[in-house]
């Protein structure tokens with residue numbers, strides 16, 4: 001029989017039919033609300049990705065608090081997706097909602113700073129180890145702005161990224177390696193520029209390719225997640241980052257670490273936890289406890305070059321920033337998050353519980369004898385449909401399977417457990433309980449049993 005990730009395709013298709021029917025039966029109010037939404041919402045949802053869950057129609061939310069989400073049909077789901085990291089500190093953390101209420105009475109947006117700016121930058125410097133900071137509304141924007149600054153500060157045009165990366169909808173990085181050649185990703189809509197002209201792409205964990213790509217001396221920066229987390233998960237091999245950092249430095253390029261997801265490693269991100277020294281760091285998503293905001297930091301040396309680039313540029317639009325960036329509400333949210341949530345005390349139990357989740361899943365996988373692996377980065381856990389953890393984006397991409405993912409996600413959803421739709425990511429927040437973890441592990445066990 002044909003198999004997908006160790007599961008027979010026939011068993012999978014039968015299960016998928018059952019689970020779709022069950023979903024439709026269980027969610028009449030979501031169905032009615034989705035039908036109404038289809039009247040005037042393009043794609044039937046406020047953002048077309050919201051259809052990528054693989055459900056017959058979107059699950060409609062009633063409320064989200066802590067580690068749980070209540071849907072309009074009254075199911076209380078254990079949420080391990082957590083807004084794909086935006087709610088990594090739990091949904092609507094009270095310290096953040098209180099700060100938002102306080103600030104809301106004092107103004108939402110002014111295009112002028114208040115005292116949160118200085119405090120937040122001090123906290124970011126202390127946590128992430130870089131002294132100088134600026135803000136953005138989203139991690140996408142933060143990456144886009146940093147790339148601009150890097151090109152302006154270095155006078156070099158080329159970006160270097162790792163195959164299979166994702167850094168938000170930053171056009172520049174949608175270049176894949178196909179049979180060893182850079183190819184613009186064909187799913188990218190309306191893109192008329194040749195992205196391969198200024199973007200170079202190599203495999204993660206491939207030091208020889210990295211060196212060759214840096215050698216011409218025209219690379220402004222390497223933009224990377226310290227661990228790849230958007231094509232399943234790919235860990236750096238021992239020694240990779242030490243040597244990669246030395247190569248990047250030797251060739252005069254900047255290292256920009258996108259810690260948007262790997263901030264799950266602890267309050268200082270993966271770089272602080274593992275002794276990496278970036279020239280620039282990007283953080284977004286959970287930085288404001290779920291409020292839209294992001295930040296990027298520079299070393300003192302890079303900050304000087306950035307300031308000089310701005311000083312030497314003609315007056316006018318820099319192309320960096322947006323009107324509502326660093327608005328008063330966002331800054332209040334970041335201050336509350338950094339002060340009360342992005343702390344060692346909050347992270348320690350999250351990471352411990354994620355460890356229980358990872359080992360519990362591994363035990364289930366081993367017991368069923370499926371060729372899957374489980375990987376953990378702090379509070380973040382991933383399972384992938386390959387027996388050996390992938391070492392680069394190509395291997396990780398080959399292990400992905402949309403049909404199998406949809407079937408698992410739907411099976412879990414029908415058992416009131418939510419995980420991230422695009423791959424198999426699970427995040428533990430401060431409010432996640434042992435019982436939530438047990439329910440998730442039990443549901444994966446149930447899925448594998450149902451597929452036998």
Ligand code: PMP
Nearest residue numbers: 138139140166167168258260261
């Ligand atoms: N960087 C990384 C590493 C991400 O995973 C993402 C989103 N998944 C982003 C940036 C972009 O975040 P946002 O969609 O909030 O702009």
